[in-house]
Amino acid sequence: MSRPRRPANRPGRPAGVVVHNSDGVNPYAAELASLLCRDGAPVTLVDAANSDSRPAAGVRWRRLLPKNFSHASPAAQVVALVRGLAATVAGSVLHGQVVLVAFTRFPAEDLVLAALAAAGRPVVLVVHNPVPREHESAPARFARRTLLTRALVVVIHAERLRGRLDTARRGPVVVCPHPPYLEVAPSGAADVVLDPTRSWVAFIGALRWDKGAGLLPEILAHVPEARRRGLGLVVCGRGSLPDAAWAAIRTSGVEVCDLTSAEPVPQDLLLEVLRHRPLVLAPYVAATQSGSVILALSLGCRVLAFDEGGIPDVLTADGLVPTGDVGAMGRAIGEGRGGTAVDEVPRWAEHAARSWTDVVQRAAASG
Structure with missing residues (x-):
């Protein structure tokens, strides 16, 4: 029996995206989701529960994944992880969205996303810093490399990083610029006083x-x-x-x-x-x-x-x-x-938006 076909995106409409992010500290995923919704694409950000990086108004923001550095019980973390992964999987399977993996933190998370990719769903994985990981356990390394090898497309942010990527990756690796941060703004909650004479x-x-x-x-x-x-x-x-x-x-x-x-x-x-x-x-x-x-x-x-x-x-x-x-x-x-900055920030953002939109559209067409 053939597997059910994923719902098709409407002709002429940009492919939908679910950005998966379990890092509640880094504003990267919110910025990326905001870029991708510029041309009217339906974008969902499945985020860590403690994230305070609000994306643009057009992004559906779902803070479901476990909080970073919280004192929640293991059971509560498991419940949050299941809830967040369920939202990402539903976006892919039920709504035909491309899954763009910004950050993960748990081996089980990597394995579920790898299984989604193995089932033929379009999963795009961002590899930020291809440097040796300190204190990485054998199960964590296995899960990370499984997702790395199964993802439809891997994205790095600079051509010079290609040679440092884990050699386990055999599929397509594309370069997309890291977006500038346009959505961040101080709330005034913090107050740092520095000697103005220095x-x-x-x-x-x-x-x-x-x-x-x-x-x-x-x-x-x-x-x-x-x-x-x-x-x-x-x-x-x-x-x-x-x-x-x-x-x-x-x-x-x-x-x-x-x-x-x-x-x-x-x-x-x-x-x-x-x-x-x-x-x-x-x-x-x-x-x-x-x-x-x-x-x-x-x-x-x-x-x-x-x-x-x-x-x-x-x-x-x-x-x-x-x-x-x-x-x-x-x-x-x-x-x-x-x-x-090498380029003016608005022009940099436009270039990043075009590059990322192209990656998502190609993934949607291939998935």
Whole structure:
């Protein structure tokens, strides 16, 4: 017996999309859903229950998936996961929508979405940072790779990341630009006060090994001493620096604003930091396209970054430093260097919308 055919999209009407996102902290999925509804396509965002990243008004927003970093019981998390996956599967099976996987967090989630793809439904998977995963269990690795191999299409954000993708992927891999952040706006709930007599640099986002947070003391040590005395550093993100690193920064003459946390910091806090227009530092040492860099550029901040991964695709040359050269980054801070977005943000958004719409339409036609 042949399997039931999925409902067809109406002729001349853009294919419907369900964006699946279990990351309640990152605004990426809301931005992507907002882009895709620009041409009238029916778009549903199945989101984490604690997400405060509201998509555009035309997107159906369903906060069903488990909360990030909550203290809910395992049973409550399972119920939320089943509820969210059911909504995504229903969008695909009952309404013929393309499933666009923005973020997943659970092996069972990956396996259900992989099964959906294996059943012939069009599933598009976004692979953000193809870097080695710390502390990934064998079941999690199996589930992640199963979804990677089963998805109809895999999307990466920069051509230079293609060679770093897991070799288990044999099917189509396409490049679509990371969208700028147009929907984010500070609510005023956070209040960050920075000394206006100092020039401020900022490190925002997760303090992980691949983000180069541990290089900050050495980078600042290469800033000329006279410049350091008028410099301030704000660090805002999940994680921490060793006490010795903080001490080294403070004794160098740089004023410190420590906004780190053991849990993800609220989006409003990040936006409040960026409202002060600091020079954002991104000494990333592993392949990435960096949502933090794109958030900073979208809000008009200058950025100084290692020329790693997909960052050169979005940041002008005056903001790029050879990867790993902490001395060059420190000197660039002293010289007041910093880059801006390669393209004007509205034009960047239009290009991203066209690229993503094309991927969805092709997936709908192939599924």
